Amino acid sequence: MRYSNLKITLSEVGMPRSIKLSDVAQHAGVSVPTVSRVLRGVPNVAAELRERVQHSVKELGYQPNRLAKSLREHRTGIIGYLSAGNIATFHHILGQGIQNAALDHGYAVITGHGSTLEREMTYAKIFESYQVDGLIITPSSNSDPYIEELAQHIPTIEVDRTFGAYSRHTVLLDNYTALGDAVDHLTELGHHSIGLIYGNAPVSTEVERKQGFLERMAHHGLDVHPDWLISDEYSEEGGVRATHHLLDSGLHVSAVIVTTNEMLAGVVQALRSRNLSIPHDLSLIGMDDTRWARMMEPPLTVIAQPAYEMGYEACRLMIRSLEKAEFDDATPVVHRLPARLMVRSSTGPPKEVDLMVQ
Amino acid sequence: MRYSNLKITLSEVGMPRSIKLSDVAQHAGVSVPTVSRVLRGVPNVAAELRERVQHSVKELGYQPNRLAKSLREHRTGIIGYLSAGNIATFHHILGQGIQNAALDHGYAVITGHGSTLEREMTYAKIFESYQVDGLIITPSSNSDPYIEELAQHIPTIEVDRTFGAYSRHTVLLDNYTALGDAVDHLTELGHHSIGLIYGNAPVSTEVERKQGFLERMAHHGLDVHPDWLISDEYSEEGGVRATHHLLDSGLHVSAVIVTTNEMLAGVVQALRSRNLSIPHDLSLIGMDDTRWARMMEPPLTVIAQPAYEMGYEACRLMIRSLEKAEFDDATPVVHRLPARLMVRSSTGPPKEVDLMVQ
DNA sequence: TTGTAAGCGTTATCAG
């Protein structure tokens, strides 16, 4: 049975449409505000009335109308999540974390995946019109005037990527340490010439990962030739191109770190097409502990991001800042979650070392 | 700057909080209803007033408050999507389709991933309280009294999986043909003994896939030994167990079809652990054209589901039924989208045929 | 402690 049919049927039979506060009030023989008080747990209500109301609520199966409540209270309990990320696994799991955190605290989430700036704006407008209480965003670039303006009116927090001003609560991966750990792992295996393949989008993750890589290399006293740093499109094809680019440069690297999962897939394919064996010819460290990285032959050493936790934490922070004014007034929190290097079989000692040992 | 601060600041300075209809009306020197009419494109408004209003709207940067609008109109433009699916790629992409269809038609989506029945109910309640216009669900089992009841009040459509009553619009994969095509492919290669590994959850997809398999086998006059049909948990571990189960039965199969992507990963691992080579020792057809299935060695032959299209179509159907009463009144539509068999390298002729040919 | 009345920002009804 469809809704429209149902509606007609109900009114024809004279059945009440949807139970509202006044229906409960009538049933319980009290006034509307009293019912409201009971439902909201306001203290000063006589025990007897309270019980009568609760009974009526159950009996009638009353469900509050959040629309009316929101209109009156100027808060909706809806959080807008604007993800500029691609539809990769990482962003989906992060979104999952946000949703569950919201659910656990009585909020709902409207999600928008904005691949283009236009779509991003559309979603931003929608969020605004739905009067969302707060906004969680994963910026697509290092600046976005429209979002920036929206954030003036609506409490906003950044997750995964940042505009870089840190003027808002922010939840990020500790990209510096993550890349540092990867470099450490390779140097311990004896690698000196390490390449980095990263995305060319102007987003904070890429900037930080590159910097984390460079700093740790310097820390070990290792030179990084400019041609070892290859950036390309955020995609499988980008990974393929970057790999050929790196290997055709004539400069020798014994290991490569790839900062995005998408590109990693391209790198693997390019290496295969050149019949290079991993890790014998080249050690490889990728990003994100996805199923395919585990299922690969050989299983890939990767930097695992706590995607779910990042989302959960971001949303928890959002809600806390919405509900606690004093917290809200405090200096913005920048929370960096640690990555974990999952050492598997795509990393091993470099060829040179093999020879020296023999 | 935070919202709470801003609010205080604004009221202190005496600035108007948020532009509303009455502000525009005052600015344009007309009444509130007139502004409303202009904004909604109601015909009977003098051209001059219309222009004045439009100018004021721009000038003041008016943004409608959907809360008030929704309360008054008894429709919110929000669709609830309750996915009982796991957090696999397939369901995320399907969700993406739903979201984009909604966006394209001016709707927003509140998503809930309900792994447990309890979570499912929580989300259902939330959807109800937010007065969603419609519900799109992927049932977790073959019955759910709570959803069933909710669907009495709220237009509901089923996607990916169905309760089986077909009393509502439904968008599904053509599971019968999908499995049939897989069987055809294998029989053409010369296989006669084909195993099926499927999930033991009581969901329609598994039932239909099994049936599609059996029917096409029968069509080819091929017997299916009961021990060739192995069901287990919807997970990697389930796939591992099912594979050992099948291979330890003592009965010979030259090919296996696996109906879920999660289990497929387990199957591949189990085959590796037994040092069975694909497709030489065993041909393998899996489900879902995921990255890992493509990246595998050998690349896997899979049944590709049009996940995005299924979501998009479901949401489009939902919106059409919300907006077109006559469509809504019609018999429920059951839309089955075709799968595509992606033939890659995990399927080949059976060993016996090899010998006969030689 | 309880009930009456006003109001949140819209849209719909109905005179003018």
Added chain:
DNA sequence: CTGATAACGCTTACAA
């Protein structure tokens, strides 16, 4: 064609 006026379902003074 336009403008008062009521209403959507709920919360929050304020009064009793």
